[in-house]
Amino acid sequence: MKYVSFLAANGTETWGVAIDGTVYDLGPTGKNLAANVRELIENGAFGTELDLSGAPTIDEAEITHLPSLTNPGKIICIGVNYLAHQEESGKTGQTAPTVFTRFADTQMGHLAPAVKPASTTKFDYEGEMALVIGKEAWRVSEEDSWDHIAGYACYNDFSVRDWQKAASQWIPGKNFPATGGFGPYLVPAKDLGDVNKLTLETRVNGEVRQNAPVSNLVFNIPQLINYVTAFTKLNPGDVVVTGTPGGVGLFWGEGGLLNDGDVVEVEITGLGVLRNTVKDEV
Template identity: 35%
Template sequence: MRLVTFEASGERRIGILKGEAVIDLNHLYPSLPRDMAAFLSLDAFDVARRAEQSETGHFSIGEVTLKAPVPAPPKILAVALNYRDHAAEAGYDIPTIPIIFNKQRTSAHGPYEPVHRPPESEQLDYEGELAFVIGRRCRRVPRERAAEVIAGYTIVNDVSVRDWQLRTPTQMMGKSWDTHCPMGPALVTPDEVGDPHALSLETWVNGSLRQASNTSELIFDCFTLVEHISTAFTLEPGDVITTGTTKGVGLGFNPKIWLKAGDVVRIKVGDLGHIENEVIDEPHPMPVIG
């Protein structure tokens, strides 16, 4: 099953992507929340599966705008240097424990929406990644039970502003700019994904293949990450954990290749679909005080 958050007629809703059609769960079940994290908290998968089996769709894919599957995740957690070849191209030793950092939830962005290039830096980079979404509130989950708390998998571009990322140890300031976590197109449930550690991962920039790997190359796999992270703090429904990138980022080239306005980044992971985002100069780089 492929759960989506979408907009139609100016309203945000949750649904199921079924081929080229979208089943509107909020139309079928008005009491269901329109927020994916809240939906996951209800564990309403049985209701959604019945809809998938019985309905053909309320909209064509062209009639809706797909948003991030979880538009406002409680947390976005990410893993640095989780592929050996990327650690090598970045000039770091292979980590012996997961290196975890966070991206602010306001960076979450739609799978086909433009990514903003900020005026404060020219060092804008891409990172194609597999991500998973937590479906159950949990703490201290042993690796052998980690699959029980994963609601599904999706694709993320961990967009990075490299000079802001690397000038401090925490990385967060270079990883959390608005629009810098496009994800989607859907939250694909584990039964449809199969083995999450046997998925191809490819990133293109302007049609040129930059990254090509497989999630079998992860140093710390998804289940190990659940065990490690949940040791320290509670994971909640809707938390997004993105698992790291492979070699081929702009930082790894000599000379380095930064993204510029007009570039298009396309990321595909296994059969999860793809995301594709054009880079544009940030439209209104002015103070915003609400």
């Protein structure tokens, strides 16, 4: 099942499921099974069998995508969490995950523009896999971590490198408006099987820039959940963005960074293709 958040024709935020190119509206403008995907997760209904009968339908090609979760309470991002990215950035030998935060209002959906700030000449991509928490998680053991995951989605942590590198804290370079691509779908964990067998690929104008199996994470998913929940409680609908492989634009070489009109795609096995086009801030 592929869950999608989108704008209805009247501009109302709603959600539904996408099946073979058709979206069944199950949100406020449809069957109203929940106000949004986060509420569905909180109610324990995410990933369960849903009654689609009588739900209004829309051609998926005609919807305006929103971030897979429009209102997460927390977005926890993990930096340099693939060995190849550690090596290209000179950050090997870490003994704990690098953690920073992204704000919910910096996110955008599939097909929305990725806005390159006027204040930068170093706009970059970071294809990643995001996981969404399904139930309250506090001091969770690695063994129990999988039970706390509702689902997974593609993520693009577009990064403003000069702002990111201006100081030791990365938050400024990670929180410009419309720089957190999230979607197109949120897929229940039970539908994916072993996520370590998934492959992440990032393309810029069709050129493959990043390609790695999720199994190449330096700190794997159980370790991340164990570490993060040791210092902050995660709640249903919170997001953990797990890290990007080697091949980011900053280290790609001449022409590696992004400019107006560049099309960036993040594809993960079973999660679809997240596509955003870079647009200069005006």
